[in-house]
Amino acid sequence: GAVVSQHPSWVICKSGTSVKIECRSLDFQATTMFWYRQFPKQSLMLMATSNEGSKATYEQGVEKDKFLINHASLTLSTLTVTSAHPEDSSFYICSARDDQSSYNSPLHFGNGTRLTVT
Amino acid sequence: QKEVEQDPGPLSVPEGAIVSLNCTYSNSAFQYFMWYRQYSRKGPELLMYTYSSGNKEDGRFTAQVDKSSKYISLFIRDSQPSDSATYLCAMSHTDKLIFGTGTRLQVFP
Numbered sequence: 001g002a003v004v005s006q007h008p009s010w011v012i013c014k015s016g017t018s019v020k021i022e023c024r025s026l027d028f029q030a031t032t033m034f035w036y037r038q039f040p041k042q043s044l045m046l047m048a049t050s051n052e053g054s055k056a057t058y059e060q061g062v063e064k065d066k067f068l069i070n071h072a073s074l075t076l077s078t079l080t081v082t083s084a085h086p087e088d089s090s091f092y093i094c095s096a097r098d099d100q101s102s103y104n105s106p107l108h109f110g111n112g113t114r115l116t117v118t
Numbered sequence: 119q120k121e122v123e124q125d126p127g128p129l130s131v132p133e134g135a136i137v138s139l140n141c142t143y144s145n146s147a148f149q150y151f152m153w154y155r156q157y158s159r160k161g162p163e164l165l166m167y168t169y170s171s172g173n174k175e176d177g178r179f180t181a182q183v184d185k186s187s188k189y190i191s192l193f194i195r196d197s198q199p200s201d202s203a204t205y206l207c208a209m210s211h212t213d214k215l216i217f218g219t220g221t222r223l224q225v226f227p
Contacts, residue, residue: 006161032213041126043206043219044162093161103213104150109161 002028004096006110013084013117021079021113023094029074030096034107035067038091050077074099084117091115121145124207124218133227137194141207141218144188148209148216151183153192156204156220165205166192197225 003026013019023033031052036044048069049057056069066088068080077096081088091114095107124141131137139153150169154162166181168174168190174181180193190209194201204220 004161034214041219041222043124043217046214049214091159095161097213104210106152106164106167107215109154109163111161112159114159 002098002108004108004110006094006113008113010114015085015117016083018080018082019084021092023077023110025075025096028098031099033077033094033096035079036093086117089115089117119144121216122218125221126219128222128224130224131197133225135197137197139192139205139221141190142188143209147211150210151190152208153181154206154208156206162206199225199227201225
């Protein structure tokens with residue numbers, strides 16, 4: 001089955017520093033990847049849609065200058081949380097859809113990255 | 119009003135019970151419906167995927183969609199302790215998924 005690998009799974013950083021999270025599709029190509037954030041006991045909230053070769057599309061209320069997305073290839077998207085603050089502490093999850101499947105087919109998710117900003 | 123409503127639970131049942139999980143939604147344009155299972159500190163994994171109204175069965179899991187009532191269900195038969203997780207409904211009409219809050223299920227031996 002389609003596998004999405006996310007790294008790191010857990011990271012602690014100091015306030016004001018930046019953190020990069022990688023998302024890779026291991027056995028399929030993904031022109032589009034999605035980045036979600038999940039707070040404890042809450043649902044997944046879509047942050048942005050990452051598009052290979054073009055700019056990411058951000059959801060309303062998500063600061064594009066704070067959450068930098070780079071979709072460098074058909075198998076890799078990165079999310080960089082810049083100048084992180086404690087309120088950015090959350091569970092970040094990426095997902096991808098196989099380019100061979102239809103636009104409305106289910107997404108495959110990575111195992112998430114737990115970010116703690118001290 | 120949220121686009122997708124889901125009771126967060128927790129729902130606690132004995133092993134072997136039949137579990138019913140539900141979501142309601144407000145956007146009549148939704149056509150694709152999914153159920154994901156999420157274990158603690160892990161990403162969601164797809165359980166069931168259905169298009170439009172009807173039933174779909176896969177092993178101990180049955181998904182039902184009633185578009186006229188804007189209501190979807192997931193039934194788990196012969197529940198096991200390993201089924202203890204958070205179950206998220208998701209739906210879409212475009213390439214984006216909209217998730218419910220998730221229902222936390224605990225199956226005790």
